[in-house]
Amino acid sequence: MRVELDGAPWRTLPAAAVVESRLVVGAELTRERARELRREIRRHEALSVATRTLVHRERSRASVAATLERKGVPASDRVEAIGALERAGYLDDDRFAAGRAAVLAGRGYGNAAIEHDLEQQGLDRERIQAALLQLDEETQRAVAIVERDGRTLKTARRLAARGFDEDTIESVIGLSGEPA
Secondary structure (H helix, E strand, C coil), X not given: CEEEECCEXXXXXXXXXXXXXXXXXXXXXXXXXXXXXXXXXXXXXXXXXXXXXXXXXXXXXXXXXXXXXXXCCCHHHHHHHHHHHHHCCCCCHHHHHHHHHHHHHHCCCCHHHHHHHHHHCCCXXXXXXXXXXXXXCHHHHHHHXXXXXXXXXXXHHHHHHCCCCHHHHHHHHCCCCCCC
């Protein structure tokens, strides 16, 4: 909204901030009302930044909070913006964990690599374990890779590099006793 001050153009402000601060035509812009307007503008900016982080892909709560912190958003505004996105259903760590784990499993990663990635995303141990339980068994995923790539040392090394458990690799490759 375009706001005039003493009959002259002053600024263009987000409509939500103007409404929340109860700024109306003819109202005096007192120091207290100006402070309230500034608080509402900061809240609006924090929510805008947080929302933009979710445009291209889902992210964890911790990831959005870190982005807001890097952008210089005050802690109270970060908490409020994240809370608003959670209440609206745009930010959900359980959904993010399950989706991210499924994507990584689909790309051929084992549980250890998936767990590490989810930890890096700031998720807690319970969410990570719940996400891993929703996946096909690690052995089944490893068998699919071996069927596609062959039962070779190269495949065993690839499975190890992708975070598959050593016992799983030995059981699906069947090369126990030979160095990988």
